[in-house]
Amino acid sequence: MGTAIATGARRWLEPYPVYGSFIDETIGIVARQTRDTVSFAVGSPAQEALRLVGAEELAQAVIARDGARALGYGITEGDPELRDLIAADARARGVNATADQVIVTAGALQAIDLACRLFIRPGDVAVVESPGFTNALSALRNHGARVLEVPADDDGLDVAAAARLLSESAVRAKLFFVVPNFQNPTGATLSATRREMLVALAHDQRAVIVEDDPYRLLRYRGSDLPSLASLAGDVMVIQTGSFSKTFLPGIRVGWAIADPELVRAMAAAKQTMDSSTSSLGQRLVVEFIRRGRFAAHVDALRVLYAEKQARARAALARDFAGTGVGWNDPEGGFYLWVTLPRSASARQLLGAALEEGVAFVPGDAFAIERDNSAALRFSYSSPTPERIDEGVRRLRRAFDRVVT
Numbered sequence: 001m002g003t004a005i006a007t008g009a010r011r012w013l014e015p016y017p018v019y020g021s022f023i024d025e026t027i028g029i030v031a032r033q034t035r036d037t038v039s040f041a042v043g044s045p046a047q048e049a050l051r052l053v054g055a056e057e058l059a060q061a062v063i064a065r066d067g068a069r070a071l072g073y074g075i076t077e078g079d080p081e082l083r084d085l086i087a088a089d090a091r092a093r094g095v096n097a098t099a100d101q102v103i104v105t106a107g108a109l110q111a112i113d114l115a116c117r118l119f120i121r122p123g124d125v126a127v128v129e130s131p132g133f134t135n136a137l138s139a140l141r142n143h144g145a146r147v148l149e150v151p152a153d154d155d156g157l158d159v160a161a162a163a164r165l166l167s168e169s170a171v172r173a174k175l176f177f178v179v180p181n182f183q184n185p186t187g188a189t190l191s192a193t194r195r196e197m198l199v200a201l202a203h204d205q206r207a208v209i210v211e212d213d214p215y216r217l218l219r220y221r222g223s224d225l226p227s228l229a230s231l232a233g234d235v236m237v238i239q240t241g242s243f244s245k246t247f248l249p250g251i252r253v254g255w256a257i258a259d260p261e262l263v264r265a266m267a268a269a270k271q272t273m274d275s276s277t278s279s280l281g282q283r284l285v286v287e288f289i290r291r292g293r294f295a296a297h298v299d300a301l302r303v304l305y306a307e308k309q310a311r312a313r314a315a316l317a318r319d320f321a322g323t324g325v326g327w328n329d330p331e332g333g334f335y336l337w338v339t340l341p342r343s344a345s346a347r348q349l350l351g352a353a354l355e356e357g358v359a360f361v362p363g364d365a366f367a368i369e370r371d372n373s374a375a376l377r378f379s380y381s382s383p384t385p386e387r388i389d390e391g392v393r394r395l396r397r398a399f400d401r402v403v404t
Contacts, residue, residue, distance in 0.1 A: 019138035022365040030359050038391030041359040043184060043334040043379045045249060046308070049301055053248060053288065062283045070283045076267045076275060078104025078255070079282040085289055086241075086255050094230035095239065100260045103267055104253065104277045108214050108242035111256035112136050114266040115175070115210045115238045116143040124174040127166070127207075129157040131337070131366035131375070133184045136177055136212065141368070148173070149370050154328065156183060156190030159197040166205065173207040180228060182215040182333025185366045185377035189331060192225050199228060202235045209235060214242040214254075217298050219332040220306035229257065238262065243285055245334070246298055251281030305334070305381060308388060312336060312380035315392035323399065327378070334381040337363075339374060344403045346376040352398035358391045 026041035062070050077083065083099040090097035105111040112135075120126060122144030128137060130149035140147055148169070150162040157178055166173055176198065180190040190198070202209050211228040229237040242254035256266060270276075288294055313336070316327055324341040338360075340346060346362035353359060360379075363372030380388055 019141045021135045021138055023134050023361055026359060026361055033354060035357050037357045037359055038383055038387050038394060039359045040378045040380065040391055041361050042382065044382045045245060046304060046382055049304060050248060052297060052300060055248060058284055058287055062287050066283055070280045072279060074276040074279040074282065076271055077263065078102065078277060079286060082282050082286050090257055093227055095227060095257065097257050101257055101263060102255055103263045104255050104282060106252045106274055106277050107244060108212060108240045108254035109135050111240040111254050112210060112212060113139045114256065114269050116140055117269045118262065118265055119175050119208050120145045125171045126175045126177060127162050127173045128177045129183065130370045131185050131363060131372050133179055134365050137368060147368055149368060152186065152188060154188050156180065156188050156194055157198065159194045159201055163201055173205040176202055176207055176209045179212045181213055182218060182330055185335055186337035187328060187330025187333045187335040195225065195228055195231055199231050199235050209237045211237055211239045213239060214245050215333040217246055218302060218305060220302055220309065222331040246301060247285060247288065251278060251284055253277060253281045253285055308380045308385060311385040311388050312378065315389050319392050319396040334379050336378040336380065338376050338378045341403060342374055344374050346373060349398055349402050352402045353395055356394040356398045358394040
C-alpha cells in the first residue's frame with residue numbers, strides 16, 4: 001500500500017530556489033477576486049482581437065485537411081512551412097535568414113530559456129535593462145546567471161551605463177538581453193544610436209545578444225528601426241518572437257532565429273522539455289497566413305490598440321491631474337509606465353486597488369535589486385475603452401485611500 005510523500009524529508013533535503021513571475025501570478029489573483037475587476041495587469045491581446053481571428057472555423061479547416069498531422073507529434077525544430085514563413089519575414093526585415101536558422105518554440109519565453117541553456121552557466125554575467133521583463137530575469141537567474149541590471153529610459157537600455165558598469169565591476173558579459181521595441185514593462189524603444197552601440201559593446205565583450213521582439217508589429221506612430229540582428233555583423237544574435245501578441249496567445253507558438261548550429265543545439269535542449277511545439281497551433285498560424293489574412297489582421301490590431309492607448313492616456317490625464325502621478329507615451333506595444341509620487345508604494349496601492357476592483361503589476365516585479373517601488377506597469381491592451389475609463393476611476397479611488 002502506498003504512502004504519502006514524506007514531508008519529513010524537508011529536514012535533510014531542500015530544493016534549490018526557483019524564480020517565477022509575479023506578472024503570471026496576477027492572472028490567478030484577478031481570477032480569485034469576488035468582485036468585478038478591471039485588469040491592467042496582464043499584457044494579453046483583447047478579446048475583440050481574438051474574435052477577429054475566427055479560430056473555430058480555422059481549426060475546423062486545419063483538422064479537416066491535415067487530420068492526424070495537425071494533432072500528432074511534430075518535428076522538434078518546427079513545421080517546415082512555418083519555418084519558411086518566419087525566415088521569409090526575417091529576410092524582409094533585413095535579416096539574412098533561412099529556414100534552417102529557425103526553431104519554432106512554445107512561445108517566445110521558451111526560446112529565451114533555450115538561449116539561457118546554451119550560454120549561461122552559474123556565475124556568468126547577463127546584462128539586462130531595468131526595469132525589465134520579469135520572466136526573462138527569472139529564466140536567467142534559474143540558470144545561475146549573475147544579472148547586471150542597467151537603467152533604461154525613454155530610449156531603452158542605457159548602453160553607455162552598461163559599458164561603465166561592466167568596467168567598474170571588472171567582469172565580462174556573456175549575454176545581453178533586450179526587448180528593443182515597446183519594451184515590457186515601460187513601452188520604451190531602443191534608439192537607433194543605442195542599437196549600434198549595443199552591437200559594438202557585445203562585440204567588445206564577445207557576448208551573445210538575445211533580442212526579444214514580440215511587439216515589433218504593434219507600432220502606432222513613428223518609423224520602424226533596424227533590428228539588432230540586421231546590424232549584427234559578426235556579433236552573435238538570437239532573435240526571438242511570438243504569435244501571442246498578434247494572433248492567439250493560447251496556442252503558444254513562438255520562435256528563435258539563430259545560426260544553424262545554435263538551432264540544432266536548441267532543438268536538442270528542447271527535446272528534454274516538450275519534444276515539439278503544438279502541431280495544431282503551428283498549423284493554425286500557417287493556415288491564417290496562407291489565406292492572406294495576417295497583414296490585414298495586424299493593421300486592424302494597430303488601430304484597435306492605438307485607440308486603447310489614447311483612451312488610457314486621456315483617462316489618466318483626466319483622473320490624475322495634479323496628483324504627481326506621471327506616465328510615458330510609447331509609440332506602440334501594450335504598456336504605459338506609470339510613476340507615483342516618490343513616497344508612494346505601488347505594492348501597497350495594489351492592495352487597495354484590488355479592493356476597488358482594479359489590478360496592475362507593481363514596478364518592483366520588474367527588477368531584482370533596483371528600486372521601482374513607486375512605479376507600476378499599466379497594460380491597456382485587454383480592457384475595452386469603456387472599461388479602461390472605469391478602471392482608471394477605480395485606480396484613482398484606491399490612490400486617494402493610500403497616497404493622499
